[in-house]
Amino acid sequence: MRILMVSARCYPFVGGIETHIQEVGPRLVARGYSVDVLTTDPSGKLPIEENVRGMCVRRVPAWPRELDLYVAPQVYTAIRRGTWDLIHFQGYNTFVSPIGLLAAVRTGGPFVLTFHSGGHSSRLRNAVRSTQRALLRPLVAKAARLIGVSEFEANFFSTRMGIPRERFVVVPNGAAMPAASPGVKVDPYLIVSSGRLERYKGHHRVIAALPELIRRIPNARLRIVGTGPYEGALRRLVSTLGLDDRVTIAGIPGSERQRMADLLASAGLFVLLSDYEAHPVAVMEALSLRRPVLVSDTSGLRELATKGLCCALPRDASPGEIAAAMAEELEAPREIPDLALPDWDACAEALSDVYRDVSGNRATVSLAHDGARGLRPATRARVG
Numbered sequence: 001m002r003i004l005m006v007s008a009r010c011y012p013f014v015g016g017i018e019t020h021i022q023e024v025g026p027r028l029v030a031r032g033y034s035v036d037v038l039t040t041d042p043s044g045k046l047p048i049e050e051n052v053r054g055m056c057v058r059r060v061p062a063w064p065r066e067l068d069l070y071v072a073p074q075v076y077t078a079i080r081r082g083t084w085d086l087i088h089f090q091g092y093n094t095f096v097s098p099i100g101l102l103a104a105v106r107t108g109g110p111f112v113l114t115f116h117s118g119g120h121s122s123r124l125r126n127a128v129r130s131t132q133r134a135l136l137r138p139l140v141a142k143a144a145r146l147i148g149v150s151e152f153e154a155n156f157f158s159t160r161m162g163i164p165r166e167r168f169v170v171v172p173n174g175a176a177m178p179a180a181s182p183g184v185k186v187d188p189y190l191i192v193s194s195g196r197l198e199r200y201k202g203h204h205r206v207i208a209a210l211p212e213l214i215r216r217i218p219n220a221r222l223r224i225v226g227t228g229p230y231e232g233a234l235r236r237l238v239s240t241l242g243l244d245d246r247v248t249i250a251g252i253p254g255s256e257r258q259r260m261a262d263l264l265a266s267a268g269l270f271v272l273l274s275d276y277e278a279h280p281v282a283v284m285e286a287l288s289l290r291r292p293v294l295v296s297d298t299s300g301l302r303e304l305a306t307k308g309l310c311c312a313l314p315r316d317a318s319p320g321e322i323a324a325a326m327a328e329e330l331e332a333p334r335e336i337p338d339l340a341l342p343d344w345d346a347c348a349e350a351l352s353d354v355y356r357d358v359s360g361n362r363a364t365v366s367l368a369h370d371g372a373r374g375l376r377p378a379t380r381a382r383v384g
Helices: 016-030 073-081 096-107 123-127 129-140 151-161 203-216 231-240 257-266 281-288 299-306 319-331 344-359
Strands: 002-006 034-040 049-052 055-060 086-090 111-114 145-148 168-170 187-194 221-225 247-250 267-272 293-296 311-313 363-370 374-382
Touching (some): 002 016, 055 073, 096 111, 145 151, 145 344, 151 168, 187 203, 187 257, 203 221, 203 319, 221 257, 231 247, 257 267, 267 281, 267 319
Parallel strands (some): 002 086, 034 055, 086 111, 111 145, 145 168, 267 293
Antiparallel strands (some): 363 374
């Protein structure tokens, strides 16, 4: 079966959707699927087409370069010129989604959508989200199946878009990370906060709580892992609070999984005080390495806390309250048992079940690969 995944971003970029594609795509290839990825490159510096772990990745231009809107008209053209057995849209909150969904609807082939919803630092973008969902609903409602990465996300979009809950399935992100390298030990004073450097991710809340935490635990240190537009503001806050020798801010490339695993394994505490997360890959990775986790009591984070996987703080917790909670975790670390966490193999298998259920015996136009010309339409074929 030939699958096209459509996403605004994928490897070598780092993020939840990017990790999802990098993990499930090759696993689907190993199960006999042909997986193509249609994505964008606002920089114009990445290869137009390349093979990434068995997936054929094609990139088209997107504008503007400095904003995460990803207006990419060639997404429409690429989908219209060659249909697949099934198209899987990964993410809904950029212009790639309506452009691609419109093309899929007009092509007439089956498609599914995983929301992969997230927060945003822009008040304007947050204010227009309800309008965005209303405008997208006629296209989203035509999907053969809608996928939430958590029960929270499936319930949220069922309610907000007025689409029956039975149209949704829940396929959680995986939690797999490499085992820590030999000799890596837990640093009881190290706090790690990981995620794109956006205000809504809450890194600034951890920084603001650090002076009070240091009064209680003098050796406490913070490592923020990520890149993004809020980096300058975070660094200014660190300097204003006199924490330059206590806070490190730097990204880790997505290809350096062992390095990330070693950092997480060494953390005395992992923190994500985000305003909104559907089912955060970063938290699942920390849990897979049996690290204690502290999160905001909101969105999909609340669902994880309710299951006993992590501790939660009120979203409006003060710096003092955050410091007290972090100190409690560091001073009396919880024993993290071997948890039955979802893994990427289970995620890929669940998606395979969705694909087979949707495709059935539909007759579709498959896609052939031409090494010189890239993606091109092929002859009509039976799928079953």
